[in-house]
Amino acid sequence: MTENNNHVAFKDLQKYFFLGITLLLLFGFLYFISPFFGMLIIVSVIAVDVFPLTDWITKKVKYRSVASLITLLIVLVLIVTPFTLFALYLTDEANLAYQKLTSTNELTFEGIKLIPERLKGTAIGSWVVATWESLPFSTEDIVAFTQDNLKNISSTIVGQTTNLFKQVSLFLVYLIVFFVTLYAFLLDGKGITARIKRLLPIPNRHKDALFERLNVLSKGIVYGVFGAAIVQGFLAGLGFAIAGIGNAAFWGTVMALMSPVPYIGTAVIWVPAGIYLILTNHLFAGVFLLVWGTFVVGLADNFVKPYLIGKSAAINPLLILLTLLGGVLAFGLQGLIFGPFLLTLLLGFIHIYESEYRDVLKD
Secondary structure, three states, X not given: OHHHHHHHHHHHHHHHHHHHHHHHHHHHHHHHOHHHHXXXXXXXXXXXXXXXXXXXXXXXXXXXXXXXXXXXXXXXXXXXXXXXXXXXXXXXXXXXXXXHHHHOOOOOOOOOOOHHHHOOOOOOHHHHHHHHHHOOOOHHHHHHHHHHHHHHHHHHHHHHHHHHHHOXXXXXXXXXXXXXXXXXXXXXXXXXXXXXXXXXXXXXXXXXXXXXXXXXXXXXXXXXXXXXXXXXXXXXXXXXXXXXXXXXXXXXXXXXXXXXXXXXXXXXXXXXXXXXXXXXXXXXXXXHHHHHHHHHHHHHHHHHHHHXXXXXXXXXXXXXXXXXXXXXXXXXXXXXXXXXXXXXXXXXXXXXXXXHOHHXXXX
């Protein structure tokens, strides 16, 4: 009896030893590839979205490797070509905007009517003027500071867009890794998924349901993130056009690209623009732009993104909103994807728990 017990104990020791070593190696591997987590998630989402195209091409050419390569080339053209053309357009427009800003004589000290002067005849005018005059800086200081910083912002935009071409080597490295990984996912993505399914110690029917949820969610994330960016860019550009700012389409496109960036997003463009209008004797246009940016452009993201993701994944939009905000605060930009995926997994396992223990829960 003792010998049998020792044998069982040794078997348990072997099991836990191999499990521990496997988990340790897994964590080590994940640590080494952690710089590419964001890219891997994006690749997996794109791969899921283009799997049907790869399957269709496979039926035509008979070879999965050839079909994956054709799909990869299609994605390459669809992604790289627009971004290359836009980068060229962005550089030209940013240079024009910078030249216009540095050459304009509109922002001068003479004749500027700032807020205190405009409010002199109102009920709070005397208090505003007295408070303004007690500040340790003058109107000229504010104008000079604003002018210098607006020029710095424009110079930074020009420098950053031009710098894209200076960092071609780094960009190409990530681009190569991105497309090699995408090709691997297209070629054997279903095999990878099948192996992961086999390792999960849950009934097959729950595995299929869980992965189907993630599949639907990946499409919802694409619709949500890009849909919200397009809506915000359009609304922001519309606000710029109404406020009388030139190159509204250009700035709308820039703000669409800034939309997914946590914390600042489109506000990094429309807030300075609104302040600039106020300080250049366009009070109502500036106030309008700030109000429009806050309540129309800013809030659009909080409605459009949760709605599109929640509708696709059949999840309450409020839960999606909380998950998106929490994900961004915890993980930054990657939280836009991490958050909804974690929520989907949580709801999936809750569903499994309810299904497996339905009888117990009824009692």
